[in-house]
Amino acid sequence: MRQTPLYETHVALKARMVEFGGWNMPVQYASIIDEHRNVRRAAGLFDIDHMGQMEVQGPDALPYLQRLLTFDVSVLQMNQAHYSLVCYADGGIVDDIFVYRFPDRYFLAINAANTExxxxxxxxxxxxxGVDVKDISDSTYMLALQGPKAQAILQKLTTADLNGLQFHYALEDRVAGIPTIIARTGYTGEDGFELFFPVAQGKAMWDRIMEAGKPLGLWPIGLAARDSLRFEPKMPLYGQEIASDINPLEAGLGWAVDFDKGEFIGREALLKVKLEGPRRKLVGFEMVERGVPRHNYELARDGKAVGYVTTGMYSPTLDKNLGLGYVPVELSTLGTEIDVIVRGKPVRAKIVRTPFYTPAYKR
Amino acid sequence: MNIPEDLKYTKTHEWARIEGGEAVVGITDYAQEQLSDIVFVELPGIGDSFKQGDSFGVVESVKAASDFYTPLSGTITAANDALLKDPALVNKDPYGAAWMVKLQPVDLKELDNLMDAAAYERFLETEGGHH
Structure with a gap:
């Protein structure tokens, strides 16, 4: 199992460590609910060095990415970032990624477990x-600083104009003297930044940000709260909401698929799904009876299995037990009642509007 | 780690206290700390009978659901409904306000299968710490 250069730091902070995507990562430092709320209220720092990064360069970089990504990369402004899927020919999902356009290259942020x-x-x-593709995961450190206080904290460590940095744009500057890609992106539904910089500076950067953030209420945040924070605004997690046997249209990610840009891997299959309409849909539901939905629990209607839960948990922000899951399209309308099978017993839930939590981004 | 002297303990991290012929049962401080953030408790009905070691309820944390097991065979005489409304009580007061059930034991000799505080503490130092 791999560990990040911050392993000793996490242990000193009394983090509980767990295996995730082949990495030994901090799952929590304190109460998960308190960590979650601290990010929504103030700020949190996440060690996400397990995430992967690639660089694409060369004269054909754009047509190459147009073929591999579902998103129309040609519309990206300089230094802009956008979410995209990477699909198989059958429309199933290889991964979900962020693609960044820089003057000399495209930069991709990809999922830890999918890097290889x-x-x-x-x-x-x-x-x-004519492209050169490099996996730069091992030489790139990645931290996320998220929450309403993120900008105030980061601004203490950089002369870059953070207030002028728009949502889903990035700039290359120094943070605590370290050359860094500062991206106004994240996976929490809050304003904040993802930072990419040389791996050798991992600990220095972490320590400087923690020190700068302490008076503003910054906490270190583990993967458990990262999961609940991404769940409330319905941000998909690979292996749960999306996978090789799920297509973007049923996952509600049609907004990241541009059919008009021309040929891309998966286009034909996805066009068919679009024309015929997906058979199942990712929906959000809230428990009507007492129970906590969990990943892979069965969803049923009138005693018949109709789908499954992709993610379910107690939502710290809404103070309710909520879930995401796949159901046939005819059961996907708001207010529809379904049962979650909890330890063999049907427990009533109803389909509700998503996202559960409306992101508080800087616009 | 709080391990009161007057309780009996299981290897699955429940405690039992005999009170006027009844057994009061809950989960230990160690268990609540390992689970962290308890958000849901499911308790048995009054009159339900269990054998020592049977699963008789579920505690769910933010991350996962865990069964808990009765330290003694017996019939449930009371369940702590306060935990249904406020599951986090288990984190705050596992040996007091967050007792889970009371049961009428079948055979108090079964207490011999349980650990006293000192034995439970040694158990945590060896096996228990691997959770």
Missing amino acids: KDYQWFLYHTRGF
Whole structure:
């Protein structure tokens, strides 16, 4: 199992460590609910070095990415970032990623557990394109600083104009003297930043941000709260809401698929789904009876299995037991009652509007 | 780690206290700390009978659901409904306000299968710490 250079730091902070995507990562430092609320109220710092990064360069970088990504990369402004899916020919999802356009290269942030799979997929498809694809995960450190106080904290450590940095844009500057990509992106539904910088500076950057953030209420945050924070605004997690046997349209991610940009891997299959309409849909539900939905619990209607839970938990912000899951389209309308099978027993739930939590981004 | 002297303990981190012929049962401080953030408790009905070691309820934290097991065979005489409304009580007061059930024991000799505080403390130092 791999560990990040901050392993000793987490242990000293009395973090509970768990395996995630082949990495030994901090799951919590304190109460998960308190950590969650601290990010919504103030700020949190996340060690997410397990995440992968790739660089794409060369004269054919744009047409190459247009073929691999569902999003229309040609519309990206300089230094802009956007969410995209990478699909198989059958429309199933290889991964969900963030693509950044920089003057000399495209930069991709990818999921930890998918890093090797993605890199092989991207390499395989370089044939016929003048591109150079590099997996730079091992040399790149990634931290996320999220929450309403994130900008005030980070601004103490950089002369970059953070107030002028728009949502889903990035800039390259120094933070605590360390050359860093500062991106106004995240996975919590709050304003905040993701920082990419040389791996050797991992501990220095962490310590400087923690020190700068202490008076503003910054806490270190583990993966458990990262999961509940991304769940409330319905941000998908690979292996749960999205997977190789789920297509973006049923996952409600059609907004990240641009059919008009021309050919891309998966387009034909997805166009068929679009024309026929997806058979199942990702919905949000809230428990009507007492019970906590969990990943992979069955969803039923009138005693018949109709789907499954992708993510479910107690929502710290809404103070309710909520879930996301797949149901047939005809059961996906708001207010529809379904049962979650909890330890063999049906427990009533009803479909509600998503996202459960409306993101508080800087616009 | 709080391990009161006057209780009996299981390897699955429940405690029992004999009070006027009845057994009061809950989960230990160690268990609540390991689970952290308890958000849901499911308790048995009054009159339900269990054998020592049977699963008789569920505690769910933010992360996962965990069964808990009765330290003694017996019939449930009371369940602590306060935990249904405020599951976090288990984190705050596992040996007091967050007792889970009372049961009429079948055979008090079963207490011999349980650990006293000193034995439970040693158990946590060896096996228990691996959770």
